[in-house]
Amino acid sequence: MAASALRVAVLVPCFNEEAAIGTVVADFRKALPEAQIFVYDNNSRDRTAEIARASGAEVRSERRQGKGHVVRRMFADVDADIYVLVDGDATYDAPSASRMIETLVNDHLDMVVGVRIDQSAAAYRRGHRTGNRMLTGFLSAVFGHAFRDILSGYRVFSRRFVKSFPVLSDGFEIETELSVHALELALPVGEIETPYYARPEGSVSKLNTWRDGFRILGTILRLYRSEKPLRFFTGIGVVLALISIVLAIPIVITFIEEGIVPRLPTAVLSTGLMIVAMLSVSSGLVLDTVTRGRREMKLLAYLSQPAINKK
Structure with missing residues (x-):
């Protein structure tokens, strides 16, 4: 054209x-x-x-x-x-x-x-x-x-x-x-x-x-x-996992030294946070696959249109 x-x-x-x-x-x-x-x-x-x-x-x-x-x-x-x-x-x-x-x-x-x-x-x-x-x-x-x-x-x-x-x-x-x-x-x-x-x-x-x-x-x-769902949800998962580990460290130390779990609610919270962190990363992996498919569809729509030809 x-x-x-x-x-x-x-x-x-x-x-x-x-x-x-x-x-x-x-x-x-x-x-x-x-x-x-x-x-x-x-x-x-x-x-x-x-x-x-x-x-x-x-x-x-x-x-x-x-x-x-x-x-x-x-x-x-x-x-x-x-x-x-x-x-x-x-x-x-x-x-x-x-x-x-x-x-x-x-x-x-x-x-x-x-x-x-x-x-x-x-x-x-x-x-x-x-x-x-x-x-x-x-x-x-x-x-x-x-x-x-x-x-x-x-x-x-x-x-x-x-x-x-x-x-x-x-x-x-x-x-x-x-x-x-x-x-x-x-x-x-x-x-x-x-x-x-x-x-x-x-x-x-x-x-x-x-x-x-x-x-x-x-x-x-x-x-x-x-x-970028993988980065987004992995970031959330990493933060939750770090909080979970920080909460769990004193509980684990006490259990090793004394054989008891003195703060059961904290232990439950730590476990729950780690589970949510794993679910967040898993969600990111699934959504990343979906996003790649959406991006491919956008690219196909882009390529379906003719390029500008100045000659």
Whole structure:
């Protein structure tokens, strides 16, 4: 498929963004004149849908509240060769989309992440920046690879990525899930620095630093449990086994010296903890086999889609 014939879709999830959506559509229409722009309205109570439609975007809606639900609907409904996912708050740099697409095609990648470089103090709040660094470091420790900006809402995907990605998240933790999907299948990905601007006047962030931070952290733990169950449950088993051994040592010493078990409840607790530890490790072994099967199915779904051919 020739590069000029590649179908590009710009996907814009939004909620109450009437102050920004017109600018977003106009900027991406200018930056990617051949692309089709889809705005998915997520129960906005203002004129977001009306302004987006008047700006020339194709407007659709998703009734279930949450960015994860919107992305799931977008990926299922829209058919294209290249997908540009960008938030509808006018904080991301539309001209960078061309570079991101060029990198995706030329380097045969499946995802390119726009690494946010803030252009003003108001663009990227200190709490969000700190939380992003902490979560990025945690993801690196858990999955063995670091993205510089795992929470970026500006990404370009191949069709292979989009059509093999099972969206499970409901809210803003969707960015974390996208990153983990790429890491687990060892997909080729890249990152490009892109300017990050303050929201226009009248546009308000829907993020809550603490609430959404804990939700993202919970998503990483949940994905770690489901994608690496052997490590997860073995870790739990080792901790329980160590506690069991610590409790058992004085009991064993007393039994050897005096031939009695003076603390029967402690002995029962120690035995129970060791049994649970063994069951935890056994569960990890079983679930690891299941996870490998699920990963193979994801990989087959990925390989069933044609690769981008720039020639």
